[in-house]
Amino acid sequence: MLPHLTPTRNDLGRDVTGHLPAAEGLPGVYVLDERHAAIWERAVPYLRVRDNDAHTIYAYGLGRALLDLTPQADPEVVLPAILLHDTGWSQVPEPEILEAIAPGGGRPDLVLRHEKEGARIASEVLADVGWDAERTERIVAIVDGHDSRREAISLDDALMKDADKLWRLTPHGVDTVMGWFGLTREQAHRLIASRVHDHLLSEPGRVLALGLAAVASIDVTPQRIALA
Template sequence: MAVIDEVYALAAPYWQTRSNEIHVPEAYDLAKRLLAEIPEADPAIVLPAILLHDVGYARVPEEDQLKGLAGAPSGWEPDITRRHEVEGARLAGEILAEVGYDAERTRRIQAIVDGHDSRPEALDLDDAVVKDADKLWRFTENGVRIAHAWVGRTPEEFVDFLETRIEGWFFTDAAKALARTTLTASRAAIARDRA
């Protein structure tokens, strides 16, 4: 088994909360699409980091999980955001050690996981691609269907909101372009629901 598939198999049990069993595999696919456009980024950093970025939610009580989101109707508690990052970085270290991952790359992956939501700037291009793939998922059909409720908006309001965030959220031009085409498809899918 390729090492990335071993990481996938060890990370997957931690996705069974907060719709991460949908979010993470789709964000992983989006990361691969970005990597195809950004050859300077390192797949050996980006791909494990996206698979592991949210494993820490498995260590946050379910009733607190939606507080880890700016704009949540329940109120945003930044320490919940931090808890899933800190727990995630620790679990990422354990999983990567279990598969015998390179120590220097493991440290860089842990640093990405540790600030994937709370750190506004990207540490480097690999971090930027992970941050972009994570946010891009909200623009997908499943992302809109799931995440609109997290912030107390209708799906239509949510896609309009996402459109205003493209320039501000994304670091890479590849992600901005993918966000636009993905949002067009999601908007059409939602309109079909209403028709």
């Protein structure tokens, strides 16, 4: 479900839009530039399984935040890697995809398969958009191992892996995990927390995770529920 894009009411009763600042330059306001949008358009047909399309675009935004806090990383490696990292799931039979990551189970062979296929697709997409060869090689190496490889091979890899995991703590991520496994919101957050916090590789990632987890945990308190 998309968030509201237009207001449903105006309690003040008058127009205040003339007093709003421009979006450009505000912290945390992110859009895809033309080059990244070209990658996205080629990646999205491969992402229309298991909510990977929405997951990926949220991870892109989280990656932008991590890059703002880590200026020594290369955004032209991190962000294309995020956009392309899960394209390989399109090559796994859809009924089997959740078995690869299910609690109490798992299919490491399918995880490896989606990484290998994702690396292949990433290489093809980046060639199509004319990405430079040296960065393409680094991006493909990140995609090929982004889930199965516990340690990062570079700072760029660490930020990509953190952005990927942080999505799970967003409201959209919690909603998605609930539907995947038939869990309550509280159960989904417990599962997510067990798979995120101890696996993050950057200090900015750990800070963002605590902020997102705070929102997810308060959402299921009796006090918040009573306000509904």
